[in-house]
Amino acid sequence: MKPASFDYFDPESVEEVLDLLHQHGDEAKILAGGQSLGPLLNMRLSTPQIIVDINRVTDLEYYNSDDTGLKVGAMTRQSTLEDDNNLKNIQPLLAASIPYIGHRSIRNRGTVGGSVAHADPAAEWPAIMLTLDGTVLIRNSTSSRTVDASDFYLSALTTDLKSDEMLVEIQIPSWAKTSGWSFVEFSRRHGDFAVLGVATHLTIENRQCTKSRIAIIGGGPIPIRTRKAESMLTGETISDELLKEAAEQASKEIDPDSDMHASAEYRHHLASVLVSTALRKAADRADEQGGK
Amino acid sequence: MVQDTKHTSNKTRLVKLTVNGVAYERVVEPRLTLVDFIRGELGITGTHVGCEHGVCGACTVIFDGYPVRSCIMLAVQAHSHSVQTVESMSTGDQLHPIQQAFWENFGLQCGFCTPGFLLTVQDLLSRNPDPTDTEIREELSGNICRCTGYQSIIAAVKQAAIYMRKEE
Numbered sequence: 507m508k509p510a511s512f513d514y515f516d517p518e519s520v521e522e523v524l525d526l527l528h529q530h531g532d533e534a535k536i537l538a539g540g541q542s543l544g545p546l547l548n549m550r551l552s553t554p555q556i557i558v559d560i561n562r563v564t565d566l567e568y569y570n571s572d573d574t575g576l577k578v579g580a581m582t583r584q585s586t587l588e589d590d591n592n593l594k595n596i597q598p599l600l601a602a603s604i605p606y607i608g609h610r611s612i613r614n615r616g617t618v619g620g621s622v623a624h625a626d627p628a629a630e631w632p633a634i635m636l637t638l639d640g641t642v643l644i645r646n647s648t649s650s651r652t653v654d655a656s657d658f659y660l661s662a663l664t665t666d667l668k669s670d671e672m673l674v675e676i677q678i679p680s681w682a683k684t685s686g687w688s689f690v691e692f693s694r695r696h697g698d699f700a701v702l703g704v705a706t707h708l709t710i711e712n713r714q715c716t717k718s719r720i721a722i723i724g725g726g727p728i729p730i731r732t733r734k735a736e737s738m739l740t741g742e743t744i745s746d747e748l749l750k751e752a753a754e755q756a757s758k759e760i761d762p763d764s765d766m767h768a769s770a771e772y773r774h775h776l777a778s779v780l781v782s783t784a785l786r787k788a789a790d791r792a793d794e795q796g797g798k
Numbered sequence: 799m800v801q802d803t804k805h806t807s808n809k810t811r812l813v814k815l816t817v818n819g820v821a822y823e824r825v826v827e828p829r830l831t832l833v834d835f836i837r838g839e840l841g842i843t844g845t846h847v848g849c850e851h852g853v854c855g856a857c858t859v860i861f862d863g864y865p866v867r868s869c870i871m872l873a874v875q876a877h878s879h880s881v882q883t884v885e886s887m888s889t890g891d892q893l894h895p896i897q898q899a900f901w902e903n904f905g906l907q908c909g910f911c912t913p914g915f916l917l918t919v920q921d922l923l924s925r926n927p928d929p930t931d932t933e934i935r936e937e938l939s940g941n942i943c944r945c946t947g948y949q950s951i952i953a954a955v956k957q958a959a960i961y962m963r964k965e966e
Contacts, residue, residue, distance in 0.1 A: 508831070509831075511827065512829060513809065514828030516874070516875075537872075541852060544851070544869075548831070549851060557828065561875055609939060609940025610865065610921070611855065611858055611866050611867055614861075614866050615866045615867070697939045
């Protein structure tokens with residue numbers, strides 16, 4: 507198990523990366539943290555002609571937040587965010603989700619941009635982005651554009667990124683005060699790929715749910731926002747019964763496969779249980795923040 | 799770009815790095831993994847190659863102070879960086895307290911996974927000097943051992959934590 511040969515470039519600026527992508531397009535593959543691409547190269551499931559290693563592009567290692575929200579540079583390592591004790595005040599759902607990403611040695615190397623762009627259907631970041639209305643900032647050698655996470659994921663391991671483009675930053679809008687959240691995941695061991703996972707975000711004002719987001723990972727080829735279930739909650743007063751009904755609905759909106767870890771039927775069942783748990787927790791947290 | 803004619807080629811590269819404090823230089827193909835570089839090119843064989851796709855944790859090394867999996871990194875990525883392997887832990891015949899604790903608690907049988915466990919535990923205890931059983935299990939969930947059933951490893955980590963706290 508060794509990578510097939512490739513030409514290797516390790517530029518130090520975003521401009522150089524974009525020039526290389528412009529020049530080589532489809533033949534080139536960006537190497538960020540390498541925690542997914544590394545195994546694919548070793549197993550020769552991926553055999554790119556050209557590797558553009560962006561680990562020396564230190565300009566993309568940053569994150570900052572203000573009133574409008576949080577911005578994270580694509581090369582920020584997962585463990586950098588994990589080790590910031592203030593993150594839970596800025597973006598509690600994100601802070602709670604990061605420890606679920608692989609293991610510490612994976613998070614030391616793995617990057618935010620890499621995980622968002624790799625679009626693994628069982629990965630945590632895509633669900634976080636969907637639940638928090640995140641956007642991605644994309645550049646090529648001549649222009650830049652912003653895409654909503656909900657338009658970014660197209661099919662298994664496939665995003666809206668073109669071959670000459672690079673994800674340079676992710677953006678998450680600021681957190682409404684009376685919001686509650688929950689991230690629950692079921693896997694056989696901590697750090698394993700999720701059999702199923704749920705991220706939820708509810709905003710409650712004067713007992714009424716003004717915004718609801720439910721995203722499920724491991725429930726299909728792409729991370730899924732269960733929009734029908736969300737709309738059952740928006741504008742309503744939260745009750746146990748309503749949360750349960752929404753969870754039942756959410757479990758119908760996923761399209762899981764059967765594999766060695768679980769059957770599709772089991773994943774449907776797991777979805778209704780986990781969404782129900784997650785919504786209850788999110789609603790309780792919103793109440794604690796004054797949403798009652 | 800690093801201003802070095804060898805280094806700017808994209809077929810072979812000069813890799814200059816330090817491993818366990820010693821400087822090395824080799825010219826390698828970019829596709830060579832870091833673990834194969836350390837073992838095959840440098841002949842430092844304490845780091846083990848297990849699954850070769852980032853799952854088992856046997857190849858864990860410390861890269862610029864942080865544990866990483868050296869089977870899914872390229873050797874060229876370590877250019878101008880520093881790496882520490884399990885060989886950095888003991889001093890001559892003197893075992894590191896974590897190694898001592900593994901020995902005393904039967905924290906290994908065949909020993910294949912042990913280098914990865916030792917370095918992972920070293921990092922864990924540097925961040926969390928008194929971890930609970932749950933924290934130990936979570937932190938070690940990325941390292942696979944097929945011999946011990948883990949109980950003795952957990953015991954070893956708890957013992958190691960005591961040794962390390964005494965040392966400070």
